[in-house]
Amino acid sequence: MPSPAILIENLTKSYGTLKAVNSLNLEVKEGEVFGFLGPNGAGKTTTILSMLNLIIPDSGRVEILGMDVSKEPLKIKERIGYLPENATVYGELTAWKNLEFFANFYRMSNAEKEKRITDLLKMVGLWEVRYRKAKTFSKGMKQRLLIAQTFINDPELLILDEPTSGLDPEGAHLVKRLIREAQSEGRTVFFSSHILSEVEELSDRVGIIVRGNLKAVGTVGEIKRQFMELEGYEIKVETKEPLPAIEHPEITRIELVEPNRAIIFARTDIREELSRALSEKGLTILGLDIEEPSLEDVFLKTVYGRDEE
Numbered sequence: 001m002p003s004p005a006i007l008i009e010n011l012t013k014s015y016g017t018l019k020a021v022n023s024l025n026l027e028v029k030e031g032e033v034f035g036f037l038g039p040n041g042a043g044k045t046t047t048i049l050s051m052l053n054l055i056i057p058d059s060g061r062v063e064i065l066g067m068d069v070s071k072e073p074l075k076i077k078e079r080i081g082y083l084p085e086n087a088t089v090y091g092e093l094t095a096w097k098n099l100e101f102f103a104n105f106y107r108m109s110n111a112e113k114e115k116r117i118t119d120l121l122k123m124v125g126l127w128e129v130r131y132r133k134a135k136t137f138s139k140g141m142k143q144r145l146l147i148a149q150t151f152i153n154d155p156e157l158l159i160l161d162e163p164t165s166g167l168d169p170e171g172a173h174l175v176k177r178l179i180r181e182a183q184s185e186g187r188t189v190f191f192s193s194h195i196l197s198e199v200e201e202l203s204d205r206v207g208i209i210v211r212g213n214l215k216a217v218g219t220v221g222e223i224k225r226q227f228m229e230l231e232g233y234e235i236k237v238e239t240k241e242p243l244p245a246i247e248h249p250e251i252t253r254i255e256l257v258e259p260n261r262a263i264i265f266a267r268t269d270i271r272e273e274l275s276r277a278l279s280e281k282g283l284t285i286l287g288l289d290i291e292e293p294s295l296e297d298v299f300l301k302t303v304y305g306r307d308e309e
């Protein structure tokens with residue numbers, strides 16, 4: 001069994017009385033794209049900084065690519081690419097020189113360096129402006145340069161803290177494409193975001209962190225199912241004839257939309273029993289479907305709870 005790309009065990013980090021991260025456990029498999037979702041101040045950056053050994057947790061441990069981050073930080077650094085939140089470029093250096101500066105930290109021949117920098121500048125669409133000073137770049141262009149920089153050492157694992165933050169739609173689209181391409185090249189990607197659509201679109205698995213606690217983890221489908229088990233099911237029913245009175249101990253509420261259409265709120269998935277009961281009463285069932293919550297529904301309820309809708 002290959003070791004997971006990221007293994008976090010019981011990670012806790014406090015700032016004074018504030019628990020920024022609270023007993024967090026997480027495993028990210030090799031080759032997957034993992035989206036780390038949470039509102040502002042949830043503990044995403046604190047978790048990421050602990051993963052990079054840039055802050056020392058109060059307790060718990062992190063392994064990256066099978067190595068303990070507190071024991072082998074340099075070996076790990078060689079094999080990962082990290083995009084910090086609010087990273088900056090060297091304004092006085094050209095795009096090319098910015099990348100060369102970082103390439104010099106790694107063992108590469110000059111020819112390898114040139115090839116890599118050329119490929120990366122082309123990858124992020126900055127080849128034409130490679131000799132311009134980075135201070136003349138727009139925010140989006142700077143972010144592209146920073147993204148290119150995270151690939152400079154051909155990393156196995158990318159750790160991206162809010163990679164699309166502040167980008168226009170085209171820039172965000174490019175970042176999403178690069179994440180997908182990185183995965184198809186066999187890299188693992190861990191990225192944080194508070195943008196639901198991009199997390200849903202890109203991630204194989206998602207973790208939702210709220211006030212330092214990992215509230216949910218799994219594929220989007222799994223998270224929705226866990227949520228329905230906790231919050232209940234919305235079952236849409238439509239019959240040819242008007243609906244009769246429906247009773248079942250698992251039903252918490254019924255909303256009649258039309259005489260033959262209703263939304264049934266139930267603690268468990270009672271579709272089979274409903275189907276049987278309605279057929280026995282001689283009704284023709286036109287539809288009996290679960291209304292899945294959106295990731296947004298799940299996120300908002302997880303973050304703000306039941307009472308603050």
Ligand SMILES: Nc1ncnc2c1ncn2[C@@H]1O[C@H](COP(=O)(O)OP(=O)(O)OP(=O)(O)O)[C@@H](O)[C@H]1O
Nearest residue numbers: 015018020038039040041042043044045046047085
């Ligand atoms: N160096 C620090 N000193 C004191 N408090 C801190 C420090 N760093 C973070 N915090 C607090 O810890 C909590 C978690 O912050 P963190 O930056 O990890 O959240 P985040 O999920 O990355 O948020 P954002 O999406 O806003 O970047 C916040 O309440 C923050 O104010």
